[in-house]
Amino acid sequence: MSKAMPDPAKASKKTLREKVGRVVEMCERERGPLHFPGERDPLPGLVQTLLTHNTTDPNAFAAYDRMLEKYGSWEAIHQAPKEELAATVRIAGLQNQKADRIQALLGFLKKTYGEYNADALKGMEFDEALATFGHLHGVKHKTLAVVLCFDLGKDVFAVDTHVHRLCKRLGFVPEKFDPVKTFTAMRELVPEGMSHQLHIHLIRHGREICHSRKPDCEACSLQSECRYYQLSGGK
């Protein structure tokens, strides 16, 4: 029989922190520990993450590759006619908006730092990164957290669609939270140094077991920590 599950709207931070900690341990036991593979240039990460909005990773990466193949440099991408750039990244969808956002980002980097490079992010923690880049459309909580965590190895827990769903179902945050509220709450709940690992574990769990429409609760190893399962019986 499952134990009583804390209500994330009422539970203390300590209770929720312990719960997240147990889920981290369960995931690490089941899926094995993960290690940050090493720092990467953050500019490709920023542009790729912009391209992933509202599409699949394969489509976003295909658009990124086509763009680099066609233009060959950040400067050429920045100077390209907008309609032409939009047609080049069309496979990622929302091509006009994405072309706009990519050129605005490149223009900001050139104007602010004198070159097409986002290395300034290496010296920033999340709040400074948001204060510096957050005025650019599409370069907000999720995009910056993904780049700081996955390209620069910082301890920032990124909340995308899958992670957001899992955080709510498991009962880390209230069901009514939006992704930004979830991101803010999780900053205080994820054990130190575990942001990268937990994000990847939850993404994999979401893809393999905790599907958006029909979670496979009977096959799930996180049942004992899942508020959705306790409240719904897995139905």
Ligand code: SF4
């Ligand atoms: S028990 Fe069901 S809802 Fe909960 S995490 Fe597992 S698959 Fe998702």
